[in-house]
Amino acid sequence: MNHSIPLAERLRPQTLNNLVGQEHLSSEHSVLQKAISKGKVPSMILWGPPGVGKTTLANIIATTFDSAYYQLSAISSGVKELREVIEEAKAKPGAILFIDEIHRFNKGQQDALLGAVEKGIITLIGATTENPSFEVNSALLSRCQVFILKALDEKALLQLINQAIEKDELFKGQNIQIKETEALFQLSGGDGRKLLNLLELSVEALIDIEKSGSPLVLTNEWVMEVAQTNIALYDKNGEQHYDIISAFIKSMRGSDPNGAVYWLSRMIAGGEDVKFIARRMLIFSSEDIGNANPNAFLLANACFDAVTKIGYPESRIILSQCAIYLASSPKSNASYEAISNGLALVDKTGNLPVPLHLRNAPTKLMKDLSYGKNYQYSHKGENNFIEQEYLPDTIANTALYQPQQNTREQEIRKFLQERWKGKYGY
Numbered sequence: 001m002n003h004s005i006p007l008a009e010r011l012r013p014q015t016l017n018n019l020v021g022q023e024h025l026s027s028e029h030s031v032l033q034k035a036i037s038k039g040k041v042p043s044m045i046l047w048g049p050p051g052v053g054k055t056t057l058a059n060i061i062a063t064t065f066d067s068a069y070y071q072l073s074a075i076s077s078g079v080k081e082l083r084e085v086i087e088e089a090k091a092k093p094g095a096i097l098f099i100d101e102i103h104r105f106n107k108g109q110q111d112a113l114l115g116a117v118e119k120g121i122i123t124l125i126g127a128t129t130e131n132p133s134f135e136v137n138s139a140l141l142s143r144c145q146v147f148i149l150k151a152l153d154e155k156a157l158l159q160l161i162n163q164a165i166e167k168d169e170l171f172k173g174q175n176i177q178i179k180e181t182e183a184l185f186q187l188s189g190g191d192g193r194k195l196l197n198l199l200e201l202s203v204e205a206l207i208d209i210e211k212s213g214s215p216l217v218l219t220n221e222w223v224m225e226v227a228q229t230n231i232a233l234y235d236k237n238g239e240q241h242y243d244i245i246s247a248f249i250k251s252m253r254g255s256d257p258n259g260a261v262y263w264l265s266r267m268i269a270g271g272e273d274v275k276f277i278a279r280r281m282l283i284f285s286s287e288d289i290g291n292a293n294p295n296a297f298l299l300a301n302a303c304f305d306a307v308t309k310i311g312y313p314e315s316r317i318i319l320s321q322c323a324i325y326l327a328s329s330p331k332s333n334a335s336y337e338a339i340s341n342g343l344a345l346v347d348k349t350g351n352l353p354v355p356l357h358l359r360n361a362p363t364k365l366m367k368d369l370s371y372g373k374n375y376q377y378s379h380k381g382e383n384n385f386i387e388q389e390y391l392p393d394t395i396a397n398t399a400l401y402q403p404q405q406n407t408r409e410q411e412i413r414k415f416l417q418e419r420w421k422g423k424y425g426y
Helices: 029-038 054-065 079-091 106-116 154-167 184-189 192-209 221-228 239-251 258-270 272-294 297-309 315-327 334-349 365-370 407-420
Strands: 044-047 070-073 095-098 123-128 143-148 176-178 217-220
Touching: 029 143, 054 070, 054 095, 054 123, 070 079, 079 095, 079 106, 106 123, 123 365, 154 176, 154 184, 154 192, 154 239, 184 192, 184 258, 192 217, 192 221, 217 221, 239 258, 239 272, 239 315, 258 315, 272 297, 272 315, 297 315
Parallel strands: 044 123, 044 143, 070 095, 095 123, 176 217
Antiparallel strands: none
C-alpha cells in the first residue's frame, strides 16, 4: 500500500454498488444502473456539491465498459486540448470524455463538444457544482442527461468513517476509537473527500504523539485543533468558500472597500469562479443598495457580462472596480424588505380577488360585470396621478415599501408624500 496516496483515494469505490450516499443512482432500479446494465450510457452532466462522488462515478462507468477514458479539467484545458482528444477518440469507439468543472468552459469551448457528442465519437460526462441550466449551453445540455448527486448526510459520512477504519490497509492495524463525530461532520460539510482527509490528518497527528499500541481516541476538540493547524484543508469548494464570500458581502454591506478588496483577493488567489463572484455582487447591488443608488445594479450587471467574456487574470480589475463601487455606495435593503413583506402578506391572506376597477374588460360580458368600471387613467390627472386604491379591499392601505434614510430614497419619499398625502405612512 502506497502511504503517499490520500485516504480518500485509497477508499475510492470501484463499483456503483459501493458508492456511498447516492442510492438514488446506485440502486438496481435507478435509470443509471439500468443504462449500464444495457451496455450503453448517455452523455451526461453530473451536478452536485464537492466531494460527493462525481469523479468516482465517471471512473466507475469507464471501468465498467472498459472504454478509452479521457479526463480534462475545465480550469486548465481549452479548445486545443478538446480537439486533440476528440481526434484521438475517433479511432476508439465508445470513448468516454470526463470534464471536471465543465461550467468553467465558455460558450466556444462547450460548442466544440457538440459535434463529437452528436456523432457519438465520445460519450461526454461533465461534472459541475453549478446549476447546469445556467452554466451549460442549452444545445449541449439538450444532448445530455442530468444526474443530481446529493450532499452526504451524517449517515453516509459515518459510513465512510467506518469503512476507513475497517477496510483501509493503513487504518486496520491501528486501535482507532471515534469518541465524537460532530466536528468531523461539521467541518466536512457533506464533502466525503474532505471528511476522509480530515480523518486521516487527525489519526496521523495522534500516531505522532501517542505511544505505540495506545488507543487513538478522536474527539471534537482534537479534530478542531488539527483542522486549525492544517488550514489548507479548506478549499474554495468547501467551508472556506462560504466563509470568505460571507466576509466579502459583509465588508461591502459595511461600506469598507478595503475589506471587500482583501476578501476578493483571497477568492481570486484561490481560483474562485469569476462568475460566482460577479453573480453575488449583482445580487448584492439590489439587495443591499437598491434604490439608494440604482446605478449600482447597472454597474454590477455590466461587471457580470464583462467577466463572462474575460477570464483571469484581467477580470480581477473589473471585479475590483465593481466591489469598490458597491462598498462605497449608499445602502438600502428597502426593496428586499418590501418583497419579503409582500410574500409574507400573500402567504397570510391567500389569493385575494383583484378589485373590479383594476380588472381588464376585453369583452362585453366583462364590462356588464363591471370589470374596469370606475378605473381612473392616471395620465389624465395632475402630474400624471389620480389617487385610487390598488390593493384588494381586505388589505387596503397596507404599506409594504418604506423608503430608507438615504438621499435617493428620501427623494422617493418626498415624491410619494406629494401624491399620497400621508397614506402608507409616507
